[in-house]
Amino acid sequence: MIEFKSVSKVYQQGQIALQNINFKISSGEFVYLTGHSGAGKTSLMQLIAVIERASIGQVLFNGKDITDISLKEIPYLRRRIGMIFQDHHLMLNRTVAENVALPLLIRDFDEDEAYELVKQTLEKVGLQNKEEFYPLSLSTGEQQRVGIARAVVARPDVILADEPTGNLDKGLSQDILALFELLNRDGTTVVMASHDTDLLSTSPHRTLVLNHGHLVYDGEFNNIQ
Numbered sequence: 055m056i057e058f059k060s061v062s063k064v065y066q067q068g069q070i071a072l073q074n075i076n077f078k079i080s081s082g083e084f085v086y087l088t089g090h091s092g093a094g095k096t097s098l099m100q101l102i103a104v105i106e107r108a109s110i111g112q113v114l115f116n117g118k119d120i121t122d123i124s125l126k127e128i129p130y131l132r133r134r135i136g137m138i139f140q141d142h143h144l145m146l147n148r149t150v151a152e153n154v155a156l157p158l159l160i161r162d163f164d165e166d167e168a169y170e171l172v173k174q175t176l177e178k179v180g181l182q183n184k185e186e187f188y189p190l191s192l193s194t195g196e197q198q199r200v201g202i203a204r205a206v207v208a209r210p211d212v213i214l215a216d217e218p219t220g221n222l223d224k225g226l227s228q229d230i231l232a233l234f235e236l237l238n239r240d241g242t243t244v245v246m247a248s249h250d251t252d253l254l255s256t257s258p259h260r261t262l263v264l265n266h267g268h269l270v271y272d273g274e275f276n277n278i279q
């Protein structure tokens with residue numbers, strides 16, 4: 055479902071973020087992306103969501119070459135992707151339910167259908183009783199789960215999670231990881247960038263390791279030297 059063919063990314067100021075990256079992720083996989091700060095993890099994710107474009111090579115999504123897709127096509131691609139970041143950017147003057155409903159309302163979902171999906175998704179992330187709460191009255195872990203609910207409410211094919219547990223303690227990080235695994239069991243492909251190898255070791259999956267923009271490992275987490 056995601057394929058990089060000899061992809062390099064050089065930013066305008068000359069910083070080389072990715073060099074000759076090749077890999078394939080199949081539908082339904084759970085893949086970790088790890089490596090030191092500045093290794094290129096965020097850049098790689100941004101190429102999948104076409105937040106940035108590859109300088110060389112090709113990026114394929116569901117078999118389609120998205121390297122040079124037009125600006126008009128980008129919203130259709132992003133509908134297939136649920137993006138989760140360390141900072142979830144919730145709208146503080148909107149309730150939990152309103153925050154989660156936002157991607158559906160933008161897409162002109164019928165209000166009843168949207169409400170049903172919001173309800174189901176909040177149940178899945180364990181926030182069924184918090185629909186009418188405002189983000190600031192929730193704990194950090196709960197806020198992150200609202201961000202996850204918002205990213206997955208429209209049933210994306212793939213979750214791109216960039217350091218989703220970056221500011222959470224160990225227990226909460228494990229809860230978030232368990233939640234991704236639950237979504238993955240329902241068929242959603244998950245790509246999760248993290249440098250927290252202690253966390254990843256608790257639940258090993260295929261792992262891509264970046265080092266100064268090079269893909270230096272692609273295999274089982276437990277076999278990383």
Ligand SMILES: Nc1ncnc2c1ncn2[C@@H]1O[C@H](COP(=O)(O)OP(=O)(O)OP(=O)(O)O)[C@@H](O)[C@H]1O
Nearest residue numbers: 065067069070071090091092093094095096097098
């Ligand atoms: N918008 C940008 N403009 C210029 N250079 C950038 C930009 N984004 C990233 N870089 C550079 O590209 C390289 C890879 O950065 P990237 O953010 O992808 O790494 P990362 O592995 O996600 O790091 P971290 O774990 O610290 O978030 C770094 O040298 C960074 O300075």
